[in-house]
Structure formats: C-alpha cells, structure tokens
Amino acid sequence: MNRPFLAKIVRKIRFLGASALVNLSQARWRLKQSGISSKAVVDKTCRIEKHSGCNLQIHAGCKIHSGVQVQLKQGGSIELQSQVIVRRNCHVEAWGGALRMGRNSGLNLGCYVVAMEEITIGENVMIGPYVVIVDHDHGTENSGVPMVLQKMKTAPVTIRDDVWIGAHVTIAKGVQIGRGAIVGANAVVTHDVPEYCIAAGVPAKVIGLRQPPRQTDPAV
Numbered sequence: 001m002n003r004p005f006l007a008k009i010v011r012k013i014r015f016l017g018a019s020a021l022v023n024l025s026q027a028r029w030r031l032k033q034s035g036i037s038s039k040a041v042v043d044k045t046c047r048i049e050k051h052s053g054c055n056l057q058i059h060a061g062c063k064i065h066s067g068v069q070v071q072l073k074q075g076g077s078i079e080l081q082s083q084v085i086v087r088r089n090c091h092v093e094a095w096g097g098a099l100r101m102g103r104n105s106g107l108n109l110g111c112y113v114v115a116m117e118e119i120t121i122g123e124n125v126m127i128g129p130y131v132v133i134v135d136h137d138h139g140t141e142n143s144g145v146p147m148v149l150q151k152m153k154t155a156p157v158t159i160r161d162d163v164w165i166g167a168h169v170t171i172a173k174g175v176q177i178g179r180g181a182i183v184g185a186n187a188v189v190t191h192d193v194p195e196y197c198i199a200a201g202v203p204a205k206v207i208g209l210r211q212p213p214r215q216t217d218p219a220v
Helices: 003-034
Strands: 047-050 055-058 069-073 077-080 091-095 098-101 112-115 118-121 132-134 157-159 197-200 205-209
Touching (some): 069 077, 091 098
Parallel strands (some): 077 098, 091 112
C-alpha cells in the first residue's frame, strides 16, 4: 500500500472520528434540552410528544420500555425520579396538569395515567398491569347538555410511599392512598385508603390491616 493512499485513509478515519464526537455531543445536548438524562434508558419505539411550554424530566436510572407513549400539552409537566420503570405499552400524559413519580416506583404493562390537575406517586410504589389513574372525569349535572360537552372535573390524586396496587385497578379523582397500603386486583378506588390498610372490591373497601413498621425495624 503506497504512502499517499495510506495517508488518505488516516485523514478519513480522523474526520469520521471527529464527526462521531460532534454527533455524540449534539445528541447529549438534545437530551439535555428535552429533559431526559443521558443516564436514562428510553427504548427507540417510545413516543414522546412534548408541546411548547411543557416540562419533562426523566432522571438517571429510569427505564422506559417499548411502545410507551408520553404526552405533554397545555403546559403540563412530568417528572420521573431516579430508577423509575415504565413498562411496555403504557400511556402517560400531562394534559395541563402535573405528574410526578418518586424514586424506584414503576408502572407495569399497559397502564394509563393522565393528569389534568395533579397526580403524585411516592417512592417504592408497585403498580400492576393495566392500572388506570386519572385525576378528572366528565361533568354530568346538566342532563340537557351531552356529557361529552360538559366541563371536566378535577381533583388531585396522591399515592404515598411503599404502596402496592394490583392489576386492572382504577383510581379515580380526589383519592389519597396512604403509605404501605395494598389495593387488590380489579378494584375501583373512589375514596381514600388509609395507610397500612388492604382494600379491594367495587367500590374499594378496607378488608384488612397491615402491621405498621416498628421503630426498631431496619427500614424505619
């Protein structure tokens, strides 16, 4: 191989290397601007739709699996703190409201979470497959006006730390679920669930109690 040809190859390699560094830098800049940590893992099939004036924060260690849809519109905000997992085919939306998930919490397959006012999910919360969490519903007072045309009603939803929500649960607007509570599969939660209680049914009612942690327990 002659020297001029070899020198040409070396120049080409150097150019490609510089281009790769520029592309990597641009990718990191785009991630920073979008609110997604470079240490978060977002599947390439995940669809993120963020309108102007909205705020998205996906922190380091988060994992967003395939087929997930994230939508932010009308000034909505979403914050997923570190180690949050959103599994396949979930729909997560902030439609003018605020959604916050605490550290090490997760949404299992096919969950539907939409905030028009405020949804707060604490730390270490397990949310089973196909759970629905909404902080709004349609107005129904005026029977002379189609319900689809009536003003939406909203009220904040709060799920405290260390809660386990079973599969196919629906959590309605205005509900608070206390720390350490368990909600059984297929329940419809329309009223508050106290801390360390077990609730189930339609509508959900308290059917059992858990022993609150003692001060001597290591995790307390």
